[in-house]
Amino acid sequence: MSDTAKTAFLHGGLLALLFALQFVLPAYHHGNLARIMVLASFAIGFNVMFGYTGLLSLGHALFFAAGMYGMGLSVQILGFSPAPALIAGLIAGLVVAALVGALALRTVGVAFMIVTLMFAQAGYLTVLYFGSYTRGDEGFVIQQAQRMLWGIDLSDPANRYFAAFALFAVCLLTTLALVRSPFGKVLIAIRENEDRARMLGYDVFKYKLAAVIVSGTISAAAGAAYGLLFGYVGATFASVQYSIFPLLWVLLGGAGTVLGPFIGTLFMFYLIDLSSGITTAYMLIAGVVLVLLTLFAPQGLAGELRKRVWRGLP
Template sequence: MSERAKVVGLHGGLLVLLFALQFALPAYHHGNLARIMVLASFAIGYNLLFGYTGLLSLGHALFFAAGMYGAGLSVLHFGWSPAPALIVGLAAGAAVSALLGLLALRTAGVAFMIVTLMFAQAGYLAILYFGKWTYGDEGFVIARAARMLHGVDLSDPASRYFAALALFAVSLAVCLWLVRSRFGKTLIAIRENEERTRMLGYDTFARKLGAMVISGAISAAAGAVYGLLFGYVGATFASVQYSIFPLLWVLLGGAGVVVGPFVGTLFMFYLIDLSSGVTTAYMLIAGVVLVLLTLFAPQGLTGELRRRLWPWLP
């Protein structure tokens, strides 16, 4: 079997499996998996910047929140339907990531990480400051009647699952296509040796900016869809923890592997879920497991699979 066939078979098989699980899972896990697919799409956006371009950002909560508030406020204050609200959220995330990229990409390494973190915190504080419109820390609920997309009720569990699957499928396909394209290979070259890539004649700043805008747009789409599907928009999603989460999901699943973010998100979600059912000190259990994984699978779960068994994993 050719490498292309293996890649298509693996990623296509994952989508087919997720489609089939809609009809087999009990209600609790059905809802969990819908949430995981949306958050995994957020992690896919992060992986494009961190895993493939080598830029460690601590500001992705800003993009997720830009998409969420762009869509949510459009519905709340202007009465727009989900479709145009989603477009507004996507555009807001792309615009914010482009602006941040133009400023933050003038730095590198730790400085880049700190600048992205500071901008994300500024976004979080802005949400609290303009609480008259954003409802601050309490957030707001998007009414069920406002979550109708061409007659489809997005609050219905089945519709919500398929919408989450559609977002995940598009995010996965875009990421897979990008990393196998010339643009994606240039990003990997920048990650490995930016100076040499620049010497070969590539405009590394423009390509990193492009990666940041695409990453921000995917993250914003996840934020917008999350708000529309689950009916809540709050400042928590702009806080620093939502910049740390995608980093953890990507590291656990495998940075620089297309399916890594999904595996990491799934693993982390159920690790905390199952641990909390055993003890109130569930974060202690989660912490021990994460340390063990870091020690014995430093490249992440799918990263280790690529190193040991499947070197063709993109």
């Protein structure tokens, strides 16, 4: 079987499985998987920037929150219906990503990490400062009547699952197409050896900025969808922990693999969920497991699959 056929079978098989699970999962896991697919889309956006371009951002919560608040505030204050509100969230994320990328990419390495973290903290403090509109840490609820998309009630569990699945499928397939395209190959070349890519005539700054914009827009789409599907917008999603989460998910699943973000998000979500049912010190169990994975699977779960089973795994 050719690599193209294997790729289609693997990724198509995952999407077919997720689609079918809608009809058999119990309510608890049904809701969890919908949430996981949205958060995995967030991680997919982070992976474009970190896994494929080699840019370690510590401020991705800014893009997630930009999409969430772009959508939420346009519904709450401007009275938008869900479709234009989602577009507003995407535009907000794209604009923020373009501005942050144009400024942060003037730095490299540790400085880039610090600058992105500072931008994210500035975004978080901005949300708190304009608390009269954003409701700060308390956040605000998007009512059921405001979550009707083309006559479909997104507060209904089945509709919410299919919407989350549609978002995840689009993000997954878009990333797969991107990394197999000439543009994606250039991003990987920049990750592997930026100086050589520059020597070959590529405008490295332009490609890196494009990667930041694509990454930020995907993350904003996830943020907007999360707020709309689960009916809540709050400052917690702009905090530092939501910049660390996608990094953990991608590292656990396998940076630079298309399936890695989903695998890492699924693993981390249920690791914490199951640990919390055993003890109140559930983060200790999660921490031990993460350390063991880092020691024995340093390339992440999908990365180990690529290393040991299929070297052509995208």
